[in-house]
Amino acid sequence: MSKIAGIGVLIAGFLLAARLCFGGPADPSQIPSIFRPQSTPADSIFRLSMVVLTITGAIFAVVFCLLVYAISKYRRRGDDDGREPPQVYGSNQVEIAWIVIPVLIVLVLFLVTARVIHSIQDAPQPPGAIEVVAIGHQFWWEFRYPALGVVTANELHVPVSNPSHPTPTFMTLSSADTDHSFWVPRLAGKTDLIPNRINHMWIEPHETGVYLGQCAQYCGTQHAKMLLRVYVDSPEQFDRWVQEEKKPAVLNGSAEQGRQVFETTACVNCHAISGTVADGRFGPDLTHLMSRDTIASGAAPNTPEQLKLWIRNPDAIKPGSLMPAMQLSEKDLDALTTYLETLR
Amino acid sequence: MASETIAITGTAEIGRPISERLHDWIVTVDHKKLGILYIVYSLIFLVIGGVEATIIRVQLIVPHNQFVSPQVFNRMMTMHGTTMIFFVAMPILFGFGTYLIPLMIGARDMAFPRLNAFSFWMTAFGGLLLYFSFVGGNGLYGAGNAPDVGWWAYAPLTSRAFSVGHSTDFWTLALLVSGVGSIGTAVNFITTILCMRCPGMTLGKMPLLAWLNLVMGGMVILAVSPLTAAQAMLCIDRYLGGHFFDTQAGGSAVLWMHFFWIFGHPEVYVLIIPAFAFLSEIVPVFSRKPIFGYPVMVAATVCIGFVSLSVWAHHMFTVGMNSYANSFFTITTMAVGVPTGIKIFNWLGTMWGGKIHFRTPMLFCIGFLFQFLIAGLTGIMLGASPFNWQLSGSYFVVAHFHYVIVGGILFALFGAFYYWFPKMSGRMYDEVLGKCHFWLFLIGFHMTFDFMHIPGILGMPRRIYTYEPGRGWEIWNLIVTIGVVFQAAGVLVFVVNLLWSLFKGEPAGNDPWDAWTLEWSTTSPPPDYNFATIPVVHSRRPLWDLKHPEDPDWKYE
């Protein structure tokens, strides 16, 4: 009996969980649930997952009931006479039944699944598609839009896709160092970024908003903070963003001192700022740093204090990241931060 | 029964100095002592691995926790996985097999007793080598550290460029060494089962435990060898300047994945098949019926053995294989679920119409049945490639495989412990403590691993030392961590029960369970020579035939 009560508690827990999976009290848009898709590939996967869950759920219900029935009906009673029950060695008919039925179930499941595999992986790229090259680094994301002449990092902007004139984003994935994986659950299943290998994936978002994700393949110490933010913009917003990103860095005379600090310290070894001498590729492109909501691949909000802290002591924000502590004097640090704050 | 007439009463044992008895254990080639050595070794590492898991869960109880640094966390998650698979699960299952197989097939020892001892000590040394990394990982000048590359050690994270120092080498070499031990044990199992059965025990009449360990042995020699090869290649890369997995030189990171998973997937079947063996011995005895469908159980196991060699890339669905490859591995993965499911049905059929005794071994087996059912079904979900693109690399997978390994294998192991403890020690364990262990552990297991599926569905990847607040993951991580307390309590009760019963338990007698296989015909514990005269058998349940001469098994099958 206590077992039944315990099972009841678990079922209640699962129902609560289901409620939360489908959007609970936390700000729903921030929950990257695979069961709240907002993009075509994620939709296909969701529909498939419902079929799979229904079938496996039914199997579970049947076998669960049989097991519960068996252990209750065939338990040894208190008044047992001690004789052995009839010794049954097997039954060919029963065996055949419970071989054939699972085989049929597997066949159905496979056919349904194979269709979805092909529809996602072999989808043709429509002419209006945006092309993005994503390169994984320890522990940040490089995004390039070759056709649009844009280079940015960590925060991906894509246009929302209208079914009458689709503008999905087709991504080419690779890595500069170890294996990574691009996972934004509400937009698509994950695909790995592997050095010396080109992978492909696509997303086709239906609604504007910010979608959260992060690296899903262990890549080293700061794998946990290689976060992703995908900004699905309206077509106008996206065009505006592209126009701004294409421009070289803002040249603001009041930040000249900071620019000097940047260009004469090791910053230029790793970072690029277009329109200046800085052309490093090891770290993120900083040309439009201030257009991003976060720094350090989502590990900290993009505020002057956090930026200063990041430059002074990256380990305080992301211990083990490959950004070195720059050992600058406070005066230089202030100037540098002021300069970086001008890079809209 | 003649096999018990000359029992060693133990009086000769008392008075022997402890150093001599210890020496006996170290130089022994007796399969029973080696089996116990394997089991005790594994239990120690179970506790250590459990501590590592606890550290992981405490760190993850709230977001942005600072219980341990990311570096320490990554070592904990690597060591937890490596320890549990290679130095807990494999040795303990080898240990039970080593102990039981000769007894159950009517032999005096394994085919190669010295190889048996060698294999155990290789495995043991491998574990010690791995843990020495905490001290020696960075060489003499740095503070030591343990490997932190995950238990799969994906390339190129393991190259010299990204894994500085020797911590990765400890992983590689420890597993190479223990891998040699595993292959030795497997060769021994196969040879013993094929060549040392007592007269009358044809392959169709041997206990299912023997059959399943035979299949397991075959899988070990086919699966562990690729890991050995891959690790040799990794050593060549790291020390001889080789380029097997050097992506800068045109090498392939995916090649490591293929090699690793060609080992890694059959490995999990290597672990589950002996657990199936325990079920197949315990469920019949406590249902008072023979196993339902013995030939089908054998066929299903052999089938699993073969098909499981073809599913490995379902661990690589996200790697960018083409749609045909993904479809192939989807169907093989789903196909292997069929013979596995058949086994569940056959155990159900064994209980059906029986008289079930809810003693502790049976409780754990019943837990296994429910939990393995769920684990198998989440496995089918993961086998559907597109669904896998969302679920892999997340806490859903972590929940799935812990459901199999803890909810399945560990439960079956606990059942096996309680079932054969009387035979191995000569004493009965305490039944109340046993049931206490079961319920505590059951509650803890479900608290942790049921709810662990949810963060995975909500987008939480695995192997992260912390996570962002506001994504809906907090409550689930909290519940998951609290479940650890109950599991730890259950294991504590288990250890107390074992130790107390070892010294103070009731004498068990030869056959406390009224069972039917040959090991129950010897004394508890069995004498060194197992059987005074080698038995001759005529059916799958020789002791049933003896106890029921009017209705022996050989009349029916």
Place this chain on the structure above:
Amino acid sequence: MSAAVVAPTRTEPEWILPSRGRVGMISLIVAECAIFTIFVVAYIFYIGKSLSGPMPKDVLEIPIFNTICLLSSSLTIHLAVRALRSARVNAFGLWWFVTMVLGTIFLVGTGREWQHLIFEKGLTVSTNLFGTTYYSLVGLHAFHVTVGLIGIVLAMIFTLLGKVEPVHGERVEVFSMYWHFVDAVWVVVFTVVYIIGR
């Protein structure tokens, strides 16, 4: 009283099981095959993928003589085993000696080939993918030949000391299975490296 009921009317058939040595050696050979398969797969996968450096056709010469010696040693070891089984211990000693010589020639030949490749052609294990896979695969095989040769030498010593007798025939035959395996692997390695890979 034996530990089972023996129905009086039933005659017990003779109980014969396979020999432990054979089954154990076959299991070991299967494990080794799995290891070699992985190295062969890596070799085949990387054919043509080296980014630089000497290519197989530039530096590899087909080791015909070596191969003939190694494969003949399979024949001679077989003859040796047959001789011992029919109690012709001296013939056994002779054929065993020839096997040892042939195996040694193979190893020396491999060593000379490597010396040529390293010092004259500049191919090492770290040069490129071809170098890595070539030395690993051929080296793994040579390692197995070495282990076998050590066994052969030991047996040779025992033979010269007069300690080997026909009753050891089974043991020697099981050992020869290992040697045949090593030779069979060479057929595969040879085909993959010197024929397909060039």
